Amino acid sequence: MNEPQQVLSDERLVEATLAGDDDAFSELVRRYKPKVFRLAARFVRDNDELDDICQEAFIKAYHNLKKFRGDAPFEHWLTKIAVNVCYDLLRKQSRKRDNVPLDSVDFSIGKPQSPSLSSDSETWDVLKNAFVKLSPEDRLVITLLNLEEKSVRETASLTGWSEANVKVRAFRARKELKRILEDERGER
């Protein structure tokens, strides 16, 4: 690859990667890592998990690069992979939670430990604690629609659900989230 990578389009970088140029894929990773990190951070529990999940998304993209046909922008294709990886993670977390024996549950009272940086992140922690009690589907739809501000159509395309399904799930998820937040308030 002779041209400087900064001026190359995503499609050219994909072609170069498929031709065996690993630097081209490295450039794609550099270009899109902030977006993938930001999205994945809405679903993970800690920094290690965030790093793992982002790596998994990019590695999956690398191995499936032949399937990228360029019908949609690379960014959208990559986001779809990242959403799928995050959804799998949520389902794994949910299965683990269901199998946790009572004696290993932390019953400590007080504010949960978090890497808070500001009052906004403290608010994010409140929401995050409520999100843990949501089903993976509810959490995914709320995160994409309300936190990532995707449209119903975009959410449908990213999740592979129909638009009607997204709307129904979003309505139920919001109702459930409200109930969880009210319950938490009542407990305090």
Added chain:
Amino acid sequence: MENDRSDDRIERLFAAARKSQPYNTNLEYGFETRVMAKISEQRDGQKPFFSWAWRFIPALVVVVMMLGAWTYISEQRQLIGLSSIAGINNEETMLVASLTGE
């Protein structure tokens, strides 16, 4: 009324969450290097079978030698068996000869 209040609360929480930085950006440092290292590690692990098949050569040599030894030993045993049968036959012939006075 109560419903409106909880809707407001959720909207405020969403707005604050959108504004918050959900992760430490230091994590991004050297990320592409880590990803590429993992990819090349996986690629090395998926080499074709003939690139690692040579490792089985010593074991294969041992198996061939053991098979050879086993074949040789079983052949020898067969020969001993045949000669002993031949010996018995010989004794019988001598006995018959002495009895018949030949």
